[in-house]
Amino acid sequence: MDTFELMAKKMNEMAPEERMKQIESLKAMCTCPGCPSYTICAKKARESLYCAMGKSFMCISEEKGCICPTCPVAKNLGLKNKFFCTRGAEKAQRYEHTLWGSTMV
Ligand code: SF4
Ligand code: SF4
Numbered sequence: 001m002d003t004f005e006l007m008a009k010k011m012n013e014m015a016p017e018e019r020m021k022q023i024e025s026l027k028a029m030c031t032c033p034g035c036p037s038y039t040i041c042a043k044k045a046r047e048s049l050y051c052a053m054g055k056s057f058m059c060i061s062e063e064k065g066c067i068c069p070t071c072p073v074a075k076n077l078g079l080k081n082k083f084f085c086t087r088g089a090e091k092a093q094r095y096e097h098t099l100w101g102s103t104m105v
Helices: 003-013 016-029 040-044 072-077 090-100
Strands: none
Touching: 003 072, 003 090, 016 072
């Protein structure tokens, strides 16, 4: 198991309140609002933590760069992907890559 798989397992085993606390603390660390792809719509909708929560809900469609690799959450969770707001959460992207054997740049 790599870091991400271990962290996902740990979060799955947490009580719902504990998991919510963990999510809130990760959201506080998310650097998406400083990213060129982040939009006013996303800000108004208070979107963040796409790596765990999944794609933006109709607020981000254009990829203008991704600063996820420099985010502390990426290191903490052992993320291997990026552009989570447009391409889906780490879990979803890993699954897709397994199915299609592709690596997006
Ligand atoms: S890795 Fe990206 S999506 Fe995840 S918290 Fe950091 S900036 Fe946000
Ligand atoms: S997921 Fe990546 S591309 Fe999307 S807003 Fe966050 S840092 Fe930018």
